[in-house]
Amino acid sequence: MARVYMSLGTNLGDKEKNLRDAVHKIEEQIGKVISLSAFYMTAPWGFESDNSFLNAAACIETELLPLEVLQKTQEIERGLGRTHKSTGGVYSDRLIDIDLLMYDDLILSATSPSGAELNLPHPLMAERDFVMKPMAEIAPELVHPVLGKTMSLLLSLLIGDKLR
Template structure:
């Protein structure tokens, strides 16, 4: 299975937080295939004096999306994330790890809509801070619902 993640942080040593998250994902979820550059971005959906650092990550794994979600939530907690954003109530965060896209071993898109996880991520196409790093590492990957490449969505 191939999973694309969006990573973000706007507190503390942002570059180190992203690197730590990538390392923990590598150790617990699977092989890192590609990692985008780190992108400095303005907060989205709320006001903060802290800018974000964002990245996209592609990983190969044998785990299911729900197993991956559980692990990423554990990583967020370990790194100091106190609470997830709920119903658009966004706030500053040490780390945010979002599952964006998932493809089975044969390349078939995994579509999922269960409490706590939607694949593909329902807002990814509206967020430049997601699309820019994702288009860097996966420009030709097609959004399974919108039928456009990441480059086209960007």
């Protein structure tokens, strides 16, 4: 069994319902949700919007391989009403966003048969407080396999950088 960490976000519609529906679908299609963070209200990151986000992190035990998890999360997003993915660093409002952050301590760069890219650990996770706050809540001692630092330390470094 692998432990997969995911970030979930939404800034449209009934945000709490969107997150709960996504968690339910993840448990049905990917594996057992063994940890779920609180829901955090955050400002949009990387684009302007009047709609704030609700974000969370989850840890899932799965027997699926990384690209299979990616395929399932994309199917879940589409099933919950997401019609397009952010590409090329251009972000927009969305009903649901599920990002794979880590898959055990695997370091991977791969492309799925559908053409979707998967980079593990997520290359921007340590730069995003909306990812790091919930991650530090559910897995404070988890070590980032590239940066060699715990989630709690990465969060404190991120917060410290924002104060400077």
